[in-house]
Amino acid sequence: MLVSRHLENFLALYEARSTHEAARRKGISQPALTSSLKLIERAAGGELFTRSARGLEPTEAGTALHRHALAIDQHARFASMDISTVQNRLGGRIRVGVGPVLAVSSFPDVVVRFHREFPDVAIDVESGISSQLVDRLGRDQLDLIVTARPTRPMSDAMIGLPLFRSEMVVVCREGHPLTAGLPVTPDALTDYSRVGFTEDLEFEEHSRSMSHWPSERLRPILQTSSISVMFGVLAATDHFAIVSHVLVPKARREGLVRLDLTEPLWQIEVEAFCKTSLSGSRPIKALQSILSDDPPLTFE
Template identity: 30%
Template sequence: MIDSRVKFRHLHTFVEVARQKSVVKAADLLNISQPAVTKTIRELEEALGVAVFEREGRGIRITRYGEVFLRHAGAALTALRQGIDSVSQELFDSAPPVRVGALPTVSTRIMPRAMSLFLEERTGSRIKIITGDNAVLLEQLRVGDLDLVVGRLAAPEQMASFSFEHLYSDPIVFAVRAGHPLLAGKRSVFEGLADYPILMPTRGSIIRPIVEQFLIANGVASLPTQVETVSDAFGRAFVRKTDAIWIISSGVIATDVEDGMLAMLPIDTSETKGPVGLTIRADATPSMPQTILMQTLRQAVEEIMPMR
């Protein structure tokens, strides 16, 4: 029997707290007070008869019962959103929206061409493109806030219930401004890294372990001046104006290199190549607009990176 005390706000709040692993962050995103979030979670736990979160140090973590409920809560929210979209489609005679998560490496190089091809198909579908960290995008995909993620293949434990289609492989590079001292080749690049600020991918990002392994393998045990960021806008602006070195996926700065605004240090990083592709929920059936967008992404890759 469905407990009538469980409302949409309970599901929405629960899923957001589970996604953020923080009541404070969830409250900010939901634009409500922290006590209101706490009260809503307590109401949900009273209705379910079990705890869905428990304290872990200064934070919280989801319980076993919460994990079980999350799968159904996410599915319920997805179904509700699809119902709303269907009504909107009937009202406005438009195709259902396509919600895409894209890593910066895809957003700056592949997605613009794919979107141009998609718009030529005149599906009438609304498109929503979100960029961000791979783990965040996959979680949004898992709970139904996204229909498709275009990015690097995540670790096996993160890919449960997902289906991945490989499009191309992307290496990590060391990007600098044009005219950077290390481009002169007068000294070893790896010996010179410690003399400059280094923009590193954040801890927890999908390429951070690859970067760390590559540096260690080349005799770089530590870097004294590091700035961690996943912001391509900041990275691009900072590197252009300073002697900083940006360790980033090559696709993010490919256009800047072509335009002569940035350059890549002469380092063989071929061993850092990682698969980039399409990730969808394994149990999802793509709509026609989603299918067309996936086709245009494949075509864009063929045009821009024919050798892959």
């Protein structure tokens, strides 16, 4: 099904050198085979065979097409085998791991859109920090994870599929003292305590990369993997948090505001990671498309 039937008919003719024999091998009538040959000759712009006492003889163009047709046929057969293997491995279920930020922001909509396209494929979703998701992916306990690129190297058997860039922003409670003097400088943040995510190694890495960002003075007073806990603490205190921009709508619903800073913070590349052998499957490609900026996800 992955190769044009006209190309398959051409290969049958090339190998049999007889319309009668090629039609027999393909299980079609000779008129249908002749019609197929004429169609592919029109596409090629010239004759592919000439007739002789010995049967059909390929022209120079026919010989050239045969080389390419064989390669196309071989690749298609390998693709068919890979797809069959992937589908058998996935069965009717795909296991996905996402970070806590996506889990409470855009991913529920992703699941809904995925099920519209694959109503018969069950999807298991679990949330966790990046290091946990990478470990579970490596142990074949997950088929796909969506996270910022881990700081440690990934296995050669894994592939990263680019999704979108996540801008980091500062959120705090409405009426926080910092909201009175906008825009806010990085130094002003150090007068207050930060609430951070558990094992947030990316924060340390990116904060150190900024030339004058006071990362050493921004160590978290509280670490959590729960967005609800984080936002609850922020709403009741003068603490602040540095989070992905995808959380801003939820933060607003919880009575929090995004601070206007004198300089932008860093961006994080969010990717989907899976086994290379699974990356070409339709469910994986569909999830990548839904999660990426094309079509865009609406965060604000």
